Amino acid sequence: MKVNQVITKKAKLINQTLEELLPMEEAKPKKLSQAMRYSVLAGGKRLRPILTLLVAKLIGEEEKKVLPAACALEMIHNYSLIHDDLPCMDDDDYRRGQPTNHKVYGEAMAVLAGDSLLTLAFETISRINNIDQDKVLLATQELAIAAGNQGMVGGQAADIVAEGQKIDKEGLEYIHTHKTGALLRAAVRIGAILAGANKEELAALTTYAQKIGLAFQVVDDILDIEGDEEKLGKDVGSDLERDKATFPALYGLEEAKKMAQKLCQEAKEAIHIFGEEAKVLLELADYIIGRDY
Numbered sequence: 001m002k003v004n005q006v007i008t009k010k011a012k013l014i015n016q017t018l019e020e021l022l023p024m025e026e027a028k029p030k031k032l033s034q035a036m037r038y039s040v041l042a043g044g045k046r047l048r049p050i051l052t053l054l055v056a057k058l059i060g061e062e063e064k065k066v067l068p069a070a071c072a073l074e075m076i077h078n079y080s081l082i083h084d085d086l087p088c089m090d091d092d093d094y095r096r097g098q099p100t101n102h103k104v105y106g107e108a109m110a111v112l113a114g115d116s117l118l119t120l121a122f123e124t125i126s127r128i129n130n131i132d133q134d135k136v137l138l139a140t141q142e143l144a145i146a147a148g149n150q151g152m153v154g155g156q157a158a159d160i161v162a163e164g165q166k167i168d169k170e171g172l173e174y175i176h177t178h179k180t181g182a183l184l185r186a187a188v189r190i191g192a193i194l195a196g197a198n199k200e201e202l203a204a205l206t207t208y209a210q211k212i213g214l215a216f217q218v219v220d221d222i223l224d225i226e227g228d229e230e231k232l233g234k235d236v237g238s239d240l241e242r243d244k245a246t247f248p249a250l251y252g253l254e255e256a257k258k259m260a261q262k263l264c265q266e267a268k269e270a271i272h273i274f275g276e277e278a279k280v281l282l283e284l285a286d287y288i289i290g291r292d293y
């Protein structure tokens with residue numbers, strides 16, 4: 001099966017499970033339930049939960065057993081997007097081609113929808129009762145660390161602090177490995193932990209995750225710049241002069257593209273121990289950097 005087909009198939013399973021885990025439209029308070037469903041069920045590639053399912057399968061666990069953990073990651077991802085779009089953060093009007101949560105439900109409800117998704121994620125993962133409870137506890141801790149001040153929220157905070165200031169390569173890498181990298185890393189590690197990966201397997205998968213996480217962000221930066229260029233009809237050079245912390249701004253566009261390729265290659269090399277069994281993860285790495293540039 002080609003990687004696109006795998007993604008479509010797994011995303012369908014994840015969407016069905018999310019439907020069931022989220023409060024029903026009519027559940028009280030209705031507006032909150034609707035706001036939660038609005039963002040989570042608005043599409044998205046489901047990259048993080050797909051990684052969890054694929055890794056668990058690679059290590060030998062049934063995908064359906066780790067589905068709640070996979071959905072917990074997607075809930076946290078959606079909470080972060082809702083909050084990131086708020087006027088006090090990025091102030092975005094559209095997400096996934098639809099009006100952002102606060103544009104539809106108002107700022108207060110968008111904050112609460114994000115909060116509820118974050119807490120529902122922890123309820124969901126901690127309810128897993130068909131896997132060894134020590135592993136569930138470890139996976140829950142992994143999720144908490146990746147989501148909070150040591151992970152995604154920490155990265156977002158560092159990004160806000162760096163706004164309007166000169167940033168060096170180390171600073172930029174810190175922001176990205178935390179803001180976007182931490183959750184992708186957790187998606188892989190949680191799949192591995194729940195499935196009972198040994199130390200060597202977990203280390204290999206962690207390196208894979210870190211490399212694709214960074215590659216994902218480099219590509220995102222490149223797409224941003226090239227998208228702006230298309231929209232505004234200006235050349236990339238002038239875009240690179242903006243005071244924006246991105247990989248192309250620091251390294252140059254061509255170098256950033258090479259960097260994405262290199263990270264992808266290193267990600268693939270990191271999981272060579274699994275041989276052919278890891279074929280989908282190898283293709284997924286190519287898919288991540290192959291996103292339209």
Ligand code: GRG
Pocket residue numbers: 043044045046047077080081083084089096152153156179180217220
């Ligand atoms: C506000 C707590 C808090 C955190 C915000 C992750 C994050 C931190 C903000 C997201 C902002 C952003 C657009 C970052 C660029 C990379 C990224 C995470 C893109 C969106 O992820 P995809 O491409 O989205 O997986 P889909 O829509 O496919 O789910």
